[in-house]
Amino acid sequence: MNNTLLIExxxxxxxxxxxxxxxxxxxxxLETRTKESKLSDKYRGVFTKEDAQSFNSHTQEMRNEWKGI
Known part of the structure; x- marks a missing residue:
């Protein structure tokens, strides 16, 4: 039996x-260290350009709403 598992x-x-x-x-x-990657690298290509712009716009709106409270 030769199974390899990755555990945290x-x-x-x-x-x-x-x-x-x-x-x-x-x-x-088998000791390996995972290096922390930037979120921008991790999620690059996950969203379409339009979805990313929509998400960014929505995030900005939410932040502005919280500033008004």
Whole structure:
């Protein structure tokens, strides 16, 4: 069996448990760090140009409404 899973560690204790499982030769920990990307890079190409302009316009309207409160 050779399955690879990508997991996110949410508690430092979990990393210790994973290393213990590795010492028992039950799993192999492949440490990779994901680099944070900018939201503009992440969502580039997701919206059409028209949708993006509409979304931007709507966002600006909402911000202006909050300024008036």
């Amino acid at each position: 560690i949410t508690n430092p204790k979990a990393l210790g448990l994973l290393h213990e499982l590795e010492e028992l030769h039950l799993i192999k920990v």
